[in-house]
Every structure is written in C-alpha cells, then in structure tokens.
Amino acid sequence: MNIGTNDIGSPGYKKEDLLANYNTILTQIGEKLPDCKVFVMAYYPINAKADFPPIDKSKKEEMFKTRTNQAISDANELIKELAKRHGYEFFFVKRV
Numbered sequence: 001m002n003i004g005t006n007d008i009g010s011p012g013y014k015k016e017d018l019l020a021n022y023n024t025i026l027t028q029i030g031e032k033l034p035d036c037k038v039f040v041m042a043y044y045p046i047n048a049k050a051d052f053p054p055i056d057k058s059k060k061e062e063m064f065k066t067r068t069n070q071a072i073s074d075a076n077e078l079i080k081e082l083a084k085r086h087g088y089e090f091f092f093v094k095r096v
Helices: 015-032 057-066 069-086
Strands: 039-041 089-091
Touching: 015 069, 039 069, 069 089
Parallel strands: 039 089
Antiparallel strands: none
C-alpha cells in the first residue's frame, strides 16, 4: 500500500493531515478486513529535475514546492510509526 504521495505535492500540504488520512484508511482496513495482511510501502524519492512527462514550468514549480525529498523522508518516518501501531509491515524499496 502506498497512498498520499500526491498530497505531499499539493498546495496547503500538512503532514498532520496526511497522517490522519492514512490512519483512517489503516483503521478501516483493520476493522473491515481483520485477516488482511497489509504491507505499507515507503514513499520513493523524487527527481524534480527530470522532465518526464514534460509539464509546464510553473506547474512543476508548484508541484515540487512541498514535494521535496525532505518532506518525503519526514512522511516516511511518520507512516512507518503508524504502520507499526497498526501491526502492519512497513518497507523501503532500495535501489540497486
């Protein structure tokens, strides 16, 4: 499961809101599907300099104003703790 990464790039982004939304979803999964094995995947880093697909410069600047590698790293730490509280497995995908 990997949700909310686009929220990090949204205007008005707050990590508290991201965490609350994620918590709501994990809680609902636990209540409605108690036998479901959930894997929570870390957010992957961004490359704000890449040009795929080509997007308008102003849109790109807006998108990466809050969606930074530091914000993603901070969110990963919060989501990791949240997954642990719910008893779900959290993992990073490492590049080789």
